[in-house]
Amino acid sequence: MVKQKVAAAPSVRRLPAYLHLVRQAQREGLQYISGTFIAQELSLEPIQVRKDLSITRIMGKPKKGYAVASLIGAIEHFLGWDRTRQAVLVGAGNLGTALLGYQELQRQGLHVVAAFDVNPEKIGSRIHQVPVFSVATLEQEIPAWGVKTALLTVPSQAAQEITEILIRVGIEGIWNFTKAKLRVPDTLVVQKEDLSSGYALFCVMMQNRQPEASPPS
Ligand code: ATP
Numbered sequence: 001m002v003k004q005k006v007a008a009a010p011s012v013r014r015l016p017a018y019l020h021l022v023r024q025a026q027r028e029g030l031q032y033i034s035g036t037f038i039a040q041e042l043s044l045e046p047i048q049v050r051k052d053l054s055i056t057r058i059m060g061k062p063k064k065g066y067a068v069a070s071l072i073g074a075i076e077h078f079l080g081w082d083r084t085r086q087a088v089l090v091g092a093g094n095l096g097t098a099l100l101g102y103q104e105l106q107r108q109g110l111h112v113v114a115a116f117d118v119n120p121e122k123i124g125s126r127i128h129q130v131p132v133f134s135v136a137t138l139e140q141e142i143p144a145w146g147v148k149t150a151l152l153t154v155p156s157q158a159a160q161e162i163t164e165i166l167i168r169v170g171i172e173g174i175w176n177f178t179k180a181k182l183r184v185p186d187t188l189v190v191q192k193e194d195l196s197s198g199y200a201l202f203c204v205m206m207q208n209r210q211p212e213a214s215p216p217s
Contacts, residue, residue, distance in 0.1 A: 011052040034065030091154030
């Protein structure tokens with residue numbers, strides 16, 4: 001089987017920014033929003049915005065733009081954010097804890113039902129209301145929850161071993177926050193999130209930043 005690729009991945013990545021803007025427009029009482037306005041606000045080309053939004057199958061009205069409520073619904077539905085996705089998190093360290101407490105993900109339908117860790121001080125506790133279990137019980141707990149999604153925030157050296165257990169218990173998708181390149185079957189969905197790559201870009205931009213011209217004396 002061929003590894004799953006999302007043809008419109010850059011468009012999908014922009015959808016949350018559109019959603020944020022359109023929700024704001026709704027709070028301000030707007031009924032319609034134009035692609036040109038969205039493009040201006042987000043420093044994009046209008047054609048790009050229209051192309052991106054077309055993947056949600058929404059149609060704009062000539063001269064009026066998109067009906068705000070329908071656009072919100074279309075984006076949320078396309079992303080699956082109008083449904084609850086149950087997940088487990090493995091590795092309840094600093095990053096894992098931050099993710100468990102990140103309300104935005106909950107608003108997007110992600111519901112972490114259980115966390116797993118090796119640290120005896122964490123096992124049996126609750127982090128942001130989420131119960132923490134021993135990683136040794138992964139194989140019993142996950143099938144009981146019937147969860148298909150896992151967030152992986154263990155140290156990189158533990159990532160492959162945990163992944164193999166997750167595959168055995170029927171996990172279908174891993175959101176991987178570790179540095180490890182996971183070896184997985186092609187049928188498994190893996191999204192690798194590397195906070196350092198965004199920071200690397202930021203650092204290079206800071207290094208290359210042109211100092212402001214000093215005012216003439
Ligand atoms: P902390 O300071 O709480 O240890 P951290 O984020 O600095 O957090 P890491 O070393 O990155 O620590 O580990 C992340 C979490 O993963 C920790 O809570 C750790 O106990 C846990 N952990 C380490 N190895 C495993 C493993 N094999 N299975 C599950 N959890 C693990």
